[in-house]
Amino acid sequence: MKYNYLPGCSLHGSAKEYLLSFLRVSRKLGFQLYELSDWNCCGATAAKSIDSEWTLLLGARNLALAERKSDVLLVPCNLCYHNLAITATALRESEVRAEINRKLQLVGLYFQGKVQVKHPLELLVSEQVLEIISSQITRSLSGLRVMAYYGCLLTRPKEVALQGETNYSPRMLDKLINILGATPVPFSAKTKCCGGTLFLSSPNVAYGASRKILDEALRQEPDCLVVTCPMCHMMLDGKQTEIERTHQVKYRIPVLYFTQLIGLALGLSPKSLGLTYHVVSTRKITSR
Structure with missing residues (x-):
């Protein structure tokens, strides 16, 4: 099976362990992945806060490029997925699509609405x-x-939520954990926001949001958290020790990408999956 994918800015920078594990696991399962050529930033939350049309234009350009290659575009970053899915939904309206295409044609592109964002x-x-x-x-x-921690972007709004999932009680990750032979731990905070988009402007607010998630996790005593989002991983793993210092608490909870958990079950080495890049040590998981 062949797929094009859009890594987004994070997977080539702060979330390179996600990209490593995504590519290694895909190869192990027999997928052929091709990075979308000449992709652009999705605009994250910054573009839409200034002008919502910017997000549509940035997303539409990526979708138009992808449409030339195949009918499915894999998008591993939750924020990129969210913005591109929002764009694809908005462009179903013929008037909106016509206006966006008028501007895309200035750079030699045209979006027909045939590619599916996954x-x-x-x-x-x-x-x-x-x-x-x-x-x-x-x-x-x-x-x-x-x-399993899904974050806030994969399950809302319902128009772009992962297929078949509900806003507050998604099951895909839990199903995967079961298949891999591990035990899913119930988690009432699984779709709460980690506060990541506020980290630069209001770090105390962001830390407070992540602390609530880590506090709830600590009460359930999991061996690890599993996430799907670079921003969530940055807050829950990368900033976990800072949250501990700020709030005088101790968590020491490893946070893995779901692709890393799959890779471990498939026998891939921790190093090849990027597990040595984490801030919170993953040795208690990899040494089992």
Whole structure:
């Protein structure tokens, strides 16, 4: 199976372990992945805060490029996925699409509305792929207590939520954890915002949001958290020690990308999955 993917800015920088594990796991499962040529930043939250049309134009340019290659575009970054899915939904309206295409034509592009935006999680939990994963598991994760954290962007608004998921009780990650042989731990904060987009402008607010998630996780005593989002990983792993110092608490909870957890079950080495790049040590997971 061949797919084009848009990594977004984070996967080539602060979330390179996500990109490493995404590519290694995909290769192991027999997928051929091709990075979308000449992709641009999705605008994150900054563009829409200034002019909502900027987000549509940035997203539409990526979608028009992807449409030339295939009918599916994989987008592993939750914020990129959210913005591109919002754009694809908005461009279903013929008047909106016509106005955006008028501007895209200035750079030689045109969007027809044929490409489907997918998060890799959707692909990896499809029945066909779950069968492939199950047949290739070589490392037991039995007894590993894993808490699934989805963040706020994959399940809302409902128009762009992952297919079949509900806003407050998604199940895809939990299903994947089960298939891998680990134990999903119930988590009432699984779709709460980590505060990541406020980190630069209001760091105390961002730390407070992440602290609530980590406090809830600590009460359930998981072996690790599993995430799908570079921003969430930055806050819950990268800033975990700062939150501990600021609030005089101690968590020491490893935070893995879901692709890293899959890779471990498939027998891939921790180093090849980028698990040595984490701020909070993952040794208690990798040494099992």
